[in-house]
Amino acid sequence: MSEQKKTTIVLFSGDYDKVMAAYIIANGAAAYDHEVTIFHTFWGLNALRKDENVMVKKGFMEKMFGKMMPRGADKMGLSKMNFAGFGPKMIKDVMKKHNAMSLPNLIEMAQEQDIKLVACTMTMDLLGLQQAELLDNIEYAGVAAYLADAQDGNVNLFI
Amino acid sequence: MNADKFLDAKGLACPMPIVKTRKSMKELESGQVLEIHTTDKGAVNDLTAWAASGGHEMLQHLEENDVLKFWIKKA
Numbered sequence: 280m281s282e283q284k285k286t287t288i289v290l291f292s293g294d295y296d297k298v299m300a301a302y303i304i305a306n307g308a309a310a311y312d313h314e315v316t317i318f319h320t321f322w323g324l325n326a327l328r329k330d331e332n333v334m335v336k337k338g339f340m341e342k343m344f345g346k347m348m349p350r351g352a353d354k355m356g357l358s359k360m361n362f363a364g365f366g367p368k369m370i371k372d373v374m375k376k377h378n379a380m381s382l383p384n385l386i387e388m389a390q391e392q393d394i395k396l397v398a399c400t401m402t403m404d405l406l407g408l409q410q411a412e413l414l415d416n417i418e419y420a421g422v423a424a425y426l427a428d429a430q431d432g433n434v435n436l437f438i
Numbered sequence: 439m440n441a442d443k444f445l446d447a448k449g450l451a452c453p454m455p456i457v458k459t460r461k462s463m464k465e466l467e468s469g470q471v472l473e474i475h476t477t478d479k480g481a482v483n484d485l486t487a488w489a490a491s492g493g494h495e496m497l498q499h500l501e502e503n504d505v506l507k508f509w510i511k512k513a
Contacts, residue, residue, distance in 0.1 A: 303452065303453050306453045306457055307452075307453040307456055307457075309457070309460075310453065310456040310457045310459070310460040310488070311456075311460075311488065311491055311492075312460070312492065377451055378449050378450060378451045379451040379452075380451065380454060388457065392457070
């Protein structure tokens with residue numbers, strides 16, 4: 280077979296629905312035997328957060344950011360019809376009924392399929408997120424590493 | 439039709455049928471046939487496109503009592 284194809288996704292959003300779309304496409308691409316990279320920046324970084332409180336030294340602003348952002352993918356809101364947190368509850372219920380995989384499961388599946396999960400270090404600094412707060416077995420990089428993957432990629436998305 | 443391996447993907451939603459199909463296909467040798475059952479309506483287009491992309495041959499697909507059945511021969 281020809282050389283392995285590549286899919287790269289920039290995950291900028293931190294909404295449950297948008298992150299879910301990104302991870303479904305990523306898992307699908309991995310099933311297509313693509314080499315898949317998801318580059319998490321800004322609000323997308325919250326998808327990589329551990330759901331427990333990790334004790335790390337932070338300044339006041341960083342602490343505030345940490346408190347106000349969702350701790351992990353499962354705590355994200357919806358981009359539409361969030362209804363102060365009631366929306367996600369409804370959609371998770373519907374997803375269960377239709378046997379759709381939950382977002383945490385999709386992320387786990389992505390790791391099982393060797394999808395490269397990358398955290399943007401510059402925005403980690405801005406939002407005050409530290410490596411100890413993010414999932415294990417992810418990579419840390421900047422725009423150049425992302426472009427290196429994307430420039431000879433076949434599918435490239437910004438979500 | 440005879441199959442070398444059977445994958446029951448009934449009730450699973452996108453993208454799981456494709457993810458599981460790829461996993462099962464990896465366990466087969468070239469020329470062997472995988473039989474897949476699914477209830478995901480997108481599977482006809484999904485599996486056909488997936489098989490073509492990997493060079494596999496879609497031998498047959500049919501619908502029986504809302505279950506979609508596929509036979510794919512590994513390239």
